Amino acid sequence: MTPLEARDLAVKASHALAAAGQGDMVWGHAAVRDPDGRGMWIKAPGWGLGEVREDRLQLVSFEADVLEGEGTPHKECHIHLEVLRAQPQTVCSVHTHAPDAVAFAALDVPLLAVSHEGALFGGEDVPRFRDTGGLVSTPELGKALAAALGDAPAALMPKHGLVAAGHSVPTAVMHAVLLGRACRTQLTALSAGGVRTHSDADEARAKRAECWPDSQLEAGWGYLLRLAATSRAA
Numbered sequence: 001m002t003p004l005e006a007r008d009l010a011v012k013a014s015h016a017l018a019a020a021g022q023g024d025m026v027w028g029h030a031a032v033r034d035p036d037g038r039g040m041w042i043k044a045p046g047w048g049l050g051e052v053r054e055d056r057l058q059l060v061s062f063e064a065d066v067l068e069g070e071g072t073p074h075k076e077c078h079i080h081l082e083v084l085r086a087q088p089q090t091v092c093s094v095h096t097h098a099p100d101a102v103a104f105a106a107l108d109v110p111l112l113a114v115s116h117e118g119a120l121f122g123g124e125d126v127p128r129f130r131d132t133g134g135l136v137s138t139p140e141l142g143k144a145l146a147a148a149l150g151d152a153p154a155a156l157m158p159k160h161g162l163v164a165a166g167h168s169v170p171t172a173v174m175h176a177v178l179l180g181r182a183c184r185t186q187l188t189a190l191s192a193g194g195v196r197t198h199s200d201a202d203e204a205r206a207k208r209a210e211c212w213p214d215s216q217l218e219a220g221w222g223y224l225l226r227l228a229a230t231s232r233a234a
């Protein structure tokens with residue numbers, strides 16, 4: 001990947017998340033690791049995910065300095081900086097305030113493999129970052145969040161949102177989208193009377209491999225990009 005490609009993918013990641021309904025007005029962001037090791041590409045504050053363009057991006061260093069682009073960095077840039085610092089294999093991280101994730105986290109019940117999306121975690125509960133429900137606005141909080149996420153595809157941030165990561169931009173974005181959908185499906189079942197059947201750990205592990213190989217995650221990403229382009233053209 002070149003820096004130009006990283007910039008392009010940072011724009012596309014933002015648009016895909018918006019198309020999937022993970023936007024929260026101007027809050028939430030996706031960050032793409034700079035291939036030259038200078039930090040990450042992320043939208044500048046003040047823009048919604050669907051409004052991101054290449055000239056609305058920042059290159060933010062691991063010291064949280066803006067090296068290219070306008071303005072100050074997002075207060076929560078430390079989420080991405082510390083996830084990318086902790087995980088050399090991670091290319092992209094996502095943080096959104098997806099309402100389904102926030103509502104589900106408020107119930108404080110395990111995430112079950114109710115659907116294909118729920119099998120993303122292979123029968124394990126989704127990790128949760130519980131140190132604060134406020135902004136992840138310091139390197140220390142970012143490090144704690146990265147530790148809570150570990151090598152999981154995504155984690156819930158109760159009272160706040162979600163964080164996701166991936167070894168590519170499509171996988172990171174889709175991990176965020178699938179967690180949001182898994183939360184919504186389980187919430188729907190709970191509100192209709194409760195979950196009476198779901199995949200056990202063995203089936204969930206098998207479904208994770210069957211349903212969510214990179215090729216399928218990339219197919220979902222491609223769909224979201226087409227959906228985003230259609231909505232922009234409308």
Ligand SMILES: [Zn+2]
Pocket residue numbers: 028076095096097135160161
């Ligand atoms: Zn946030």
